[in-house]
Amino acid sequence: MTPTFNGYRRANGRVGVRNYVAVIPTSVAASSIVRGASEIGAWAKPTPHQMGTSQPPAAREQTERVLVGTGQNPNVGAALVVELGTEESDAGELADQIAETGKAVETLSIRDAGGTRLAVKRAKEILKDLNEEVSLARREEADASELIFAAECGGSDATSGIASNPTVGNASDRLVEDGGTASFSETPEFIGAEHILAERCVDDELREHLLERVAQREEMADMMGVDLRGAQPTPGNQEGGLTTIEEKSLGAIAKGGTTPVEGMVEYAERLPTGGGLVLMDTPGYDVESVVGKVAGGAQVVAFTTGRGSTTGNPIAPVIKVAGNPKTWEKMSNNMDVNASTVFDGDSVEEVGGRLYDTLLSVADGQHTEAEKRGLEEFAVNEVQPKQIAGSGVGR
């Protein structure tokens, strides 16, 4: 029997596990306004970011994809898009795209509102109205197959590839078996393990696409004239026993379990529902990578760590999975699932089952440690000029 959870079914049929009003700035110029306005209640979730009012087209397209995808995520019941009024990205256009999901979306221009003080006041009024509508939604039973589960790793060490990543991989396998979607990303951390992923691709076209994207990430080291070893593995990874990017990658891909690779989408592009294991082409930066998958529609994230990490997300609950017993002890108030018990003899299947149960409980509304502590990092991956000029990474 397929497991179920209770979630919020949206007008377009997709199911949210939270019921938030998103407060989305079109640029950095509106970021402090969304923060100020969101003090109105914990249900208002700001997504402040650092992108400027003017970006090259390829970079702007990616920023817009992230902001629209974030608003479209089914954990969001309604959204307010805020602009200064000078941005090349138009708040009205972004709002229209978010509203295609059938949810209520409003816009606000700081200039038209009469400056920051009045803009915050007006934003709070709009948010209050939106929330009145959103709070009418009730949880109803939904099938696990409607979940998109994103996996991320950060602060990796040698325990990641042995304990926490295989645990997440096992939970991903269980969800795929139950008809859902599992996704992992961080393309630079496929380097050295891409041949294994390539073998698991469902067809040649996908296989070639995957290998091309990995090659592009490796070439970026060439374009920048740097030695990837300076950044990958990070000094922290190295202290934790990881010697090379190949070693880190071979551990990292364990997050994807053992099922076939069904597809690979762009950064922040929509992940299919009921899609099996689908990769996303993202950088290795944790916050940007999580944000990309949540913009792609992931309702719940599992984040594995060896050395410890505190990363959360404003829109999707982040379940922390610790692989290192010392980190589980020292940072227990940031950790949700202890995968380090595999070193004491627990099987990966047992711990993976525990994580899958946690995933469903969190989908039902149980708060993660990151949620309890208000950890809600948000950052957009910026397409760099050399990427645009070079190989079209990030389009």
Added chain:
Amino acid sequence: MKGLVIDDVGLKLTAKDNVATALDDLDAGRSIDAEGVDIELLEDVPFGHKFSLEALAEGDKVYKYGEVIAQTTQPVEPGAWVHTHNAESTRGRGDLSEVGQ
């Protein structure tokens, strides 16, 4: 946990591997029974770090997960700590490329 536990203190992930992962902070001089072969640790090996199960020549491939994770940059004795001081990646070497110079 996948793999073979060696003398309670090391983890050899696949039969093909020539390094094992330390399951505890291990002290230099410790003797380890590695599948019937006695190995003495030449250095301290911290938890999660690797020690060599075999004698390796410079440029030899290092195997973990049954896959190549590095190549050695100098000869490595059995029982030696294997890390960035004696092994390196073969990938993403933009420093050796002329493109970005």
